[in-house]
Amino acid sequence: MTFLNDMKAGLSRNVTFLGVVSGLTDISSEMLYPIVPVFLTAVLGAPMQLVGLIEGVAEATASFVKILGGRLSDKAGRRKPFVVAGYSLSAISKPLLALAATWHFVLFSRFIDRVGKGLRTSARDALIAGSVEKEHWGKAFGFHRAMDTLGAALGPLAALALLSSMPAEKPDFRFIFLLAFIPALLGVGVLLYFVKEAAAVPKAPGAADAPREPMTADFKTFTALYAIFALGNSSDVFLILKARSMGFTLTHVILAYTGYNLIYAFLASPTGWLSDKLGKIKTMTFGFFIFAAVYTGFALADKTWMIWALFALYGFYGAFNEGITTAVVAHLSSAGNRASAMGYFQGALGFLTFAASAAAGLLWDKVSPAAPFIAGAVCALCSMLALAVWARSKKLAF
Template identity: 35%
Template sequence: MYLADRSAPAGAKTAPDGGPVRTRTVASTVLALGAVSLITDVSSEMVTAVLPLYLVAGLGLSPLGFGALDGVYNGVSALVQLTGGHLADRVRNHKLIAGIGYGLSALCKPLLLLAHSLGPVGVVLALERTGKGLRTAPRDALISLSTPAELQGRAFGVHRAMDTTGALLGPLAAFFILNMAVGGYDAVFGVSACVAVLGVVVLMLFVPSGAGPGPAAAGAAKPAGAEPAGVNLREAAALLRLPRLRALALCAALLGLTTVSDAFLYLLLQDRTGLPEHWFPLLPLGTAAVFLLLAVPAGALADRIGRRTVFLAGHALLLAGYGLLLWAPHWSALPYLVLVLHGLFYAATDGVLPAAVGATVPAKLRATGLAVVGTSQALARFGCSLAFGAAWTVWGADPALAAAAGLCCCAAVAGFVLRPGPPAPAPDSATDAGTGTGRLPRGTR
């Protein structure tokens, strides 16, 4: 089940001389983007960690309506992602669009200090999500374009592991500051802004712009005529005629429709296992820790045995998690087991999907392609969240059963739709794999 892996285990097969060394290299661009994401996630998770308390204790607001807004933001953010992806391909400067996204989010942190009621706080958070939506596709395109086709999974794994590290460090930093300065929410927001700016600085300094052939030549004059012109909407739309991309988008959407949001999962987990209440805030940390540890191995595995296999296996693991929650045996290890499965699901899907897309879409439409698949997944998850909420309302907590059953069917459908195509490689992907390999500045290290 090799996806664009006609050249697959390149490291193992074609480089017996320096195989292990070569396969271990991750493009400096990926590390730089990983660092940017790590820093940015520290910044944004600092805010997320203290926001409920700030709203309730600091501003005396009730964050009840805030949860509903959160869902809407995620829907909007998915659509912004599409815009960001297409813009990046259009202006042929992924770094610029990603930079604008990171910059916008950085700008929002000090603005939080000026927002004293739920309305303005909502607007600032919407802007923050817009920045996140804008940057996602161009950033993933930069990762994808700096990595040869056969190593995409590992590259995304490295990026996601660094990203999650940031998400784990953010709350630690926030609580450290609140321990130093009692009630120092302004200090948390201020430091968060400083950290976010640092992320933008690292992006500007160490990430080459997407149009350039590599970090070393980023600033060099581009040979006239060699660079294709920016893409237009028609070309972007033509992307949907790529059967492989269409299949991926469909698969991501179908599976997304069955992915209940983390919050629901944790609530079910606590409900079914009778976990003590004060453990609740720690549950996401468990998922994140497993994700962090296994993102790289899962990505590397996806490169070797096929991304679809790993992506589908990830959802199968999630299904197993649902099954355990429904069954609810009286095992003391049950909560840990479900969290491990949940973390494994993220490790096997979050970076693996863009890796599969990256190996499918031609370089000049990379960001658009990533955005199309990312958006369909995000909107499907948003839809699932709403549907699950509605099902929960009407039928009670057991609609998890329906969701799990749906997941099962969809996985089957997706597996069928994405069955290995005929061995003849699509010409686009083949060239792409070639340029991708050339892009890795191996000679420079």
């Protein structure tokens, strides 16, 4: 009972309901993620290079707007308006897809969706940090990632269920786009009525004309050392391609990826709690070790059972890393520049992921399918060692 009470401590009203909002929004988004490429090519007749262009523009937009949104949130000293605007834009983008007659409209819809994601992310993470004591940040961000990932697991399953009820030769994608609006709209409703603005960011007299609070040297060092890992952390598409090359059907791939998301969702809160007890850098770098083991496994795997096991183990990496990393950024920033720090960090990761994925594609084609996984494992181990040495030298209290 003590453990359960300890797990509940720090999960404030805002943290809980922001998790619900994120879960509902991810159900909506992930319902469409595997369907949109098929809709583009099979229904609208778009070539494959346009599919890549649309996703590239969408993700680059999100990365840029995360930086801009964080700075605007800090300048305004407000969080909730940016979070509401961001989730609302993403919700509106879903039914817009149902109206698409050409690929240009799909690009517009994806652009609106990613602007929404970029606008809300930095302010939302700063709102979470401002809604709970810092000794519970690991648990709070872990809980949020758990809810977000649970939605990511349920979304594709909902899409599969809907597709299985439709004629295989002519599925009604536009109907699914309209249905996806429902959980997104519910998420916005929960956000409006149950999430409150955190205490206002303190401003000194004349703060409107005051210079922005700079990022700390520790934040810059952490971001640079984490970037070593990010340069090897390519898109999960390459894990899926490896599974497909081993003979996985599309259904098997979706089930394996859903299994990864469910394990991640189940473990994210306990590992966040553990990071509050043992130290966030220590816990996060253990996640890098798991990542290196998983990527080495994908490089060497030659049997299908290995792929199932590796996807499951990959869920442990997510739980030990992603929410905890956000908590570290919260520690390395202040109330006055926290949203900006979140935006700079997450925006940089978005651009680095794009670079890592481009490099992984070249390694896959020009060297071998194992090469991107070996490169990713090496980058993870180098970043793990560098961060461990840095944290030890700085004697960080978190």
